[in-house]
Amino acid sequence: MKARFIGAAIFGITGVSILLSLGFWQMRRLEWKLALIDQIEARIHNDPVAVPADPNEERDRYLPVTAEGNFTGEAAFVLSSLREVGPGLRVIAVLETPEGRRLLVDRGFVPEARRDDVPLAVDDVTIEGNLDWPGDVDSYTPAPDLGRNLWFARDPGPMAEALDAESVLLVARQDSAAASPLLTMPISGVALKNDHLEYAITWFLLASVWAVMTIALLWRIRRTTV
CATH class of the missing domain: 1.20.58 (Methane Monooxygenase Hydroxylase; Chain G, domain 1)
Structure with a gap:
């Protein structure tokens, strides 16, 4: 015992x-x-600067930046959802600057039923936001359906290759071309799980x-x- x-x-x-x-x-x-x-909160609201010539994830993540140019009409759509709105898509568009740079811009969220209502080719736009290298992809993330131009996570590397752009994502905080039904989704520290x-x-x-x-x-x- x-x-x-x-x-x-x-x-x-x-x-x-x-x-x-x-x-x-x-x-x-x-x-x-x-x-x-x-x-993150301390950095994302600093005064924006020009997008660095050679962005670096360790140094430049969440860096506030501004960029001007034209949305070329090329874009990738990422399956997403928004509480109180429902299923939808994140619009990752190509912005071509006057210097010829092609930047990926996360323009925000659009309800799935209104995907075709977002104008993709827009001239003379100004974007303010923050650079990011999202870690959305994991071992369970399906490969993108390129036939439908549908992605299941924001993945700057493969997206940049598919859209012939730089492998960095500018997440818009202010988008001069944004209009309903597009909802800008800026980076926020409080949004972290x-x-x-x-x-x-x-x-x-x-x-x-x-x-x-x-x-x-x-x-x-x-x-x-x-």
Whole structure:
């Protein structure tokens, strides 16, 4: 019985320790995410500059920029959805500058039923926004349906290759050519998924339950030995 009591105690303490460590790890992740959000918010609203000649992800992510030129009519459509609106598409358009640069611009969201109502070829436009290299693609993301010009994630590299543009995305904050039904979707730190607190609470609650169950088990074992 003594060996059983000690084994149950070790098992219980180990389980509680693991669950608590997961909870504290999520709390550290929460601190990191909040710091990242503050960093993004502090940068995205700075005065915009010209798009660097050689944009670098590590140096220039979220850099506020401005660009002028013509929307060529070339675009990629990314399957998306918006709460309270429903399914739709992100419009990734090619902006050709007077210097001949071809930039990818995330112009925002359009409801799926109104895809054809967005004018794609527009002259003399001015865009203000932020550079980004979205990490939307994962191992479960389907390959794009090039026949329908439908993508399932924003992926600047392959999109740039398909549209013969630079491999960087300018996410519009202000688009002089934007009009209904197109809804501009600027970068915002608060839009980052931040559910670490909920996960931490879950792990801590599980640790509490595990501790209570362990105490109850030890009590039962001890009673049987009396």
